[in-house]
Structure formats: structure tokens, C-alpha cells
Amino acid sequence: MKKLFTSALLALVLSINVYAQERTYFDENWEKTTQDKMEYYRETTAKGKLTLIKDFYKNGTLQMEGLASDTTPSSEVFDGKVTWYTPEGKVMSTVTYSKGTQVGPSQTYDATGRLIEDLVYKGDGTFSGKSYGYKDPDSEYYYNSITTYENSIPSHTIIYDEDIKGIRTETIMGKDSSYENKYYGEKGKYIGSAKSESGENTQVDYYYNPMRVSKIEKYKSDGSIKEGVVYSKTGKILQEQKRNKKDGYKTTYDESGKKIAHLVYQYDKENDVYTPMDGEDHQFSYDNSYTSSIDVYQNGSVILNKEFDENGKLLKETKLKDGTTQEIKYYAPEGTLKSTLTYKDDMPYNGTSHEGLDENQYKDGVLINRKTYSEEKKLKSEKKLNSKQNTYEATVYDNKGAILYTFTQPIQGDDFDYTFTAQIVQYVKGKPTYKASVKNNTLQSGKIKLRTYNGVKELENNGKWILLKVYNTEGKIVQDSKFLINTGDDFFSGENETLISEDLLYNDFE
Structure with missing residues (x-):
């Protein structure tokens, strides 16, 4: 009889527990849904005055568990330790x-299970503890790091390679916003430091993955450089400079240690400045992998500037006299001369320039032809000076080579007049469709459609009004309004969305 009673009691307890456990289904946004549409589900069980919440992924893997006094999804009132799972x-x-x-306590882990935050929170929301970053060649972090927080403010950060006591930098923050950066080299040897307070400082730059010193510069208390060394990724000296009370120098070497350039400085005691006098000043790319430019000095003035690409090929050579440009030569990647542009009164005079994606041709100081290319070297626009030399005739193409617009633009009499005045013809599928007259950036007559990042803007002149329609990228109209025609005086304020500039014609986002 006693055994029968015990079995009955056990069955009653089990039935109560099953009844007390509830299951709710949620979609990907944690909105309640049906079982066949669920992405998560929740099981709740009463635990005294609290409720144990267990959330599961669709496949039954535990997603979260913890006690709460309120189990409302996204508004839970937790009490105690809560754990989330991948x-x-x-x-x-x-x-x-x-x-x-x-x-x-609060801990956060990355996808591999490494600790990335180990913090302790106070009731006022502030926290103390540490955060961790890990070296990863597939991301922006090519180093390990540890940051210590006090009252939610970083107080100490270490960036290091493999050994926290080896090559590294340390940043120590003071409570008054002061700081000190400490720099260490191979095997943790101390190099120097830079402080927020005035005084002599040392600045060190590093290569990463693996971490190596790339540059050491020492500064005087007035902020001027005292001496410096640039290293290659293999540890070879590429450049060194020193400045003393009489003069200074900068010497450049190749990877083999051979001296390839030497620049002499002259010290002006009265003004406390160093002036480059004679020799070559080599400037490196951001990672010191190649010489990006060379300035050649003679008697304190730059007489020649050379610019190079990432393969060390000469791109551009500028000759100067008394600080003004005399001539620029442009070179093709294979080393052949592409064009020459002469200057007069420090302004382009005769020849062709190649700057970025633009090609500009000048004759007797007048721009007679401008071509703009895409990154894929396709012609995007061309503007030519007509035979009477009073009007530019321009054509704008899309990325497939089809004509988008043609326009004629009178030469502005004032070099500082940046407003746009033109007669525009717009093409659709290769055929002229809309005509528009623009004066001082304002539509005077006709109709035009302009592409924007968000879709298309359509403007039409209607007497005293500009009719404006704006379409989104799906072609749905999102704005239909009108504006009184203005003089275009507020062009530079950017407040009037009906104003038309030349740049708008070049937009092609397809």
C-alpha cells in the first residue's frame, strides 16, 4: 500500500512539472508565431518567485538561459546570471x-571561444575590467591588444605581437585626460615615450604581422624633429636624419645599404628653422615599400619634383624655378613620355596634363579639350572649345558608352564664377529626348532628369515655378512639389534642391 502511494505521488509531481512548463514559438524578430514558422522557441518553468527561461534555436540548441521576474520577449527583467550561446x-x-x-561580472567571447570582454558592472551602469583583441590576418587587427577600463574609461592599452613582454606599445591615460605612449622594440627593449605634456618626445611607428619598428622620430620640446630613422620590413635602415645647432642632413639608402640620396639642411638661428638647401629629399609610401616622391633642392629651392607609382615607375616630373612651375612631364607605366605641359606665370599654357582620371589640353593658356575617364579607362565625358573660342561643347556618356547628355556652355568671363550656364540635350536609349536651358544653376526652360544615389530627380520649368519630382531606386515617386524660381544665389548653401550644377550631369550609378 505504501509503495502504491509513493508511485501515485511521483506521478502527480511529474504531471505538475510538465503542466508548469510552457513553450512559445518566435520568428526571426522574436515576434510570436506558429511552430511551422518559428526560428526560436522558449520554454519557461516557475522557480519560486522567478521564472527560468530557456530559449532554443530552431534545431533545439540552447540559445539563452536565465531567471527573470518578467518574461516578456525583448523586455525581460532578469535576476542572476544569464548565459547566451552560439x-x-x-x-x-x-x-x-x-x-x-x-x-x-559580464563576459563576452568571440566565435572561437576566446574571451573578448571581462568586465564588472556597477548599478550606475559604469564598469571596470578588460577587453581583448586578437591578431587576425583576415581582419584589420594585425596585432593583439589588451585594454583596461576604470569607471568605463580606458586607462591602459597594450598592443603587442606574440609576447606581451616583447615588442609592443603601451598607452597610459590619466584621469585629467593626460596620456603617455611608451614604445618597445625587439625583445621588449624600451625605445622612448611621448607624453601629452610639453617636452621632448619620441614617436614610433610599426609594421604589423609580424610587428616590427618602421620609424623612430625624436622631437624637441617645441615640436620640431631632432632626429629620425626609417626601417624597411626586413629591418634595414632606409633613411636617417639629424638636426643639430648648426645644420642637419637626411640620407636615404636602398635595401642593400647603399646611399642613394643626401639632403643638407641649413639652420637659421634667428628664426630657429632648418631649411633644405641642396640634395634630394625622398618621401616614402605609407608602408615604406617604395619611394612615392623626390624633391631635388638647389640653393634652398626645389628645382625638380618626381612622383612614382607603387611599382617605382616614374609618373610625373615637375620642373620649377623660384618656386613656380615651369614644365610638367607625364609618363606611361612602361616609362615612355606621355605628354608635356608648359607653364607661364605659374599657370598651364601649352600641352596636355594627366591628373587622376582627367586629361586636359591647353593652348596659349586656354583649356581647349578636357576628357574624363572611368576607373576602367572608358571615356566618361569630353568637353571641347569651339572654333570661335567662346563656347565649350560637351558630351557625357554612361558606363556602357551611350550618350547621356550633350551641352553647350559659354566661357565664363570671371575665373571665380563657378555657376553653371548651359543649353542641355538629354538622351534616352541613344535618342535626344529632353531639352533644358540652365542659367546660373537655375532651370530657365525645358525639362531634365538627373540621377542621384537615391534614384532620379526630374525638374521642369513652368513659368515662375520649378516642378520637382523625386523617384526612388525602384522608380516609385517619393516627392512631388514645386518651387519658385530663384536667382541661384544660394547655390553654395546647398539648400535648394532644384539647383543644377555641371557635376550632376556626370552621375551614372548603373
């Missing part, structure tokens, strides 16, 4: 709560 079942984070407020 779809693979690894711990993603643990957070401690007290009546819904985050108080106590």
Missing part, C-alpha cells in the same frame, strides 16, 4: 543582473 552551442556571453539592472 548556434554551435558555445558560450557567447554571460551577464549578471539584479532586478533587471546589469550588476556584477
Whole structure:
């Protein structure tokens, strides 16, 4: 009889527990849904005055568990330790709560299970502890790091390679916003430091992956450079400079250690400045992998400037006299001369320039032809001076080579008049479709459509009004309004969306 009673009691307890456990289904936005549409589901079980919440991924893997006094999705009032898990079942984070407020230890882990945050929160929301970053060649982090926080403010950061006591930098923040950067080289040898307070400082730059010193510069208390060394990724000296009370120098070497350039400085004691006098000043790319430019000095003035591409090929050579440009030569990647542009009174005079994606041809100081190319070297626009030399005739193409616009533009009499005046013809599928007259950036007559990042703007002149329609990228109209025609005086304020500039014609986002 006693055994029968015990079995009955056990069955009753089990039935109560099953009845007390509830299951709710949610979609990807944690909105309640049906079982066949769910991405998550939740099981809740009463635990005294609290409720144990267990959330699961669709496949049954635990997603979160913790106690709460309010189980409303996205508005839970947790109490105690709450743990979240990845779809693979690894711990993603643990957070401690007290009546819904985050108080106590909190840890966060990355996808591989490494600790990235180890913090302790106070009731006022501030925290103390450490965060961790890990070296990863596939991301922007090519180094390891540890940051210590006090009252939610970083107080100490270390960036290091493999050994935290080896090559590294340390940043120490003071409570008064002061700081000190400490620099260490191979095997943790101390190099120097830079402080927020005035005084002599040392600045060190590094290569990463692996971490190596790339540049050391020492500065005087007035901020001027005292000496410096640039290293290659293999540790070879590429450049060194020193400045003393009488003069200074900068010497450049190749990877083999051979001296390839030497620049002499002259010290002006009265003004406390160093002036480059004679020799070559080599400037390196951001990673010191190649010489990006060379300035040649003679008697204190630059007489020649050379610019190079990432393969070390000469791109551009500028001759100067008394600080003014005399001539620029442009070179093709294979080394052949592409064009020459002469200057007069420090302004382009005769020849062709190649700057970025623009090609400009000048004759007797007048721009007679301008071509603009895409990154794929396709012609995007061309503007030619007519035979009477009073009007530019321009054609704008899309990225497939079809004509978008043609326009004629009178030469502005004032070099500082940047407003746009033109007669425009717009093409659709290779055929002229709309005509428009623009004066001082304002539509005087006709109709025009302009592409924008958000879709298309259509403007039409209607007497005293400009009719404006704006379409989104799907072609749906999102604005239909009108504006009184203005003089275009507020062009530079950017407040009037009906104003038309030449640049708008070049937009092609397809």
C-alpha cells in the first residue's frame, strides 16, 4: 500500500512539472508565431518567485538561459546570471543582473571561444575590467591588444605581437585626460615615450604581422624633429636624419645599404628653422615599400619634383624655378613620355596634363579639350572649345558608352564664377529626348532628369515655378512639389534642391 502511494505521488509531481512548463514559438524578430514558422522557441518553468527561461534555436540548441521576474520577449527583467550561446552551442556571453539592472561580472567571447570582454558592472551602469583583441590576418587587427577600463574609461592599452613582454606599445591615460605612449622594440627593449605634456618626445611607428619598428622620430620640446630613422620590413635602415645647432642632413639608402640620396639642411638661428638647401629629399609610401616622391633642392629651392607609382615607375616630373612651375612631364607605366605641359606665370599654357582620371589640353593658356575617364579607362565625358573660342561643347556618356547628355556652355568671363550656364540635350536609349536651358544653376526652360544615389530627380520649368519630382531606386515617386524660381544665389548653401550644377550631369550609378 505504501509503495502504491509513493508511485501515485511521483506521478502527480511529474504531471505538475510538465503542466508548469510552457513553450512559445518566435520568428526571426522574436515576434510570436506558429511552430511551422518559428526560428526560436522558449520554454519557461516557475522557480519560486522567478521564472527560468530557456530559449532554443530552431534545431533545439540552447540559445539563452536565465531567471527573470518578467518574461516578456525583448523586455525581460532578469535576476542572476544569464548565459547566451552560439548556434554551435558555445558560450557567447554571460551577464549578471539584479532586478533587471546589469550588476556584477559580464563576459563576452568571440566565435572561437576566446574571451573578448571581462568586465564588472556597477548599478550606475559604469564598469571596470578588460577587453581583448586578437591578431587576425583576415581582419584589420594585425596585432593583439589588451585594454583596461576604470569607471568605463580606458586607462591602459597594450598592443603587442606574440609576447606581451616583447615588442609592443603601451598607452597610459590619466584621469585629467593626460596620456603617455611608451614604445618597445625587439625583445621588449624600451625605445622612448611621448607624453601629452610639453617636452621632448619620441614617436614610433610599426609594421604589423609580424610587428616590427618602421620609424623612430625624436622631437624637441617645441615640436620640431631632432632626429629620425626609417626601417624597411626586413629591418634595414632606409633613411636617417639629424638636426643639430648648426645644420642637419637626411640620407636615404636602398635595401642593400647603399646611399642613394643626401639632403643638407641649413639652420637659421634667428628664426630657429632648418631649411633644405641642396640634395634630394625622398618621401616614402605609407608602408615604406617604395619611394612615392623626390624633391631635388638647389640653393634652398626645389628645382625638380618626381612622383612614382607603387611599382617605382616614374609618373610625373615637375620642373620649377623660384618656386613656380615651369614644365610638367607625364609618363606611361612602361616609362615612355606621355605628354608635356608648359607653364607661364605659374599657370598651364601649352600641352596636355594627366591628373587622376582627367586629361586636359591647353593652348596659349586656354583649356581647349578636357576628357574624363572611368576607373576602367572608358571615356566618361569630353568637353571641347569651339572654333570661335567662346563656347565649350560637351558630351557625357554612361558606363556602357551611350550618350547621356550633350551641352553647350559659354566661357565664363570671371575665373571665380563657378555657376553653371548651359543649353542641355538629354538622351534616352541613344535618342535626344529632353531639352533644358540652365542659367546660373537655375532651370530657365525645358525639362531634365538627373540621377542621384537615391534614384532620379526630374525638374521642369513652368513659368515662375520649378516642378520637382523625386523617384526612388525602384522608380516609385517619393516627392512631388514645386518651387519658385530663384536667382541661384544660394547655390553654395546647398539648400535648394532644384539647383543644377555641371557635376550632376556626370552621375551614372548603373
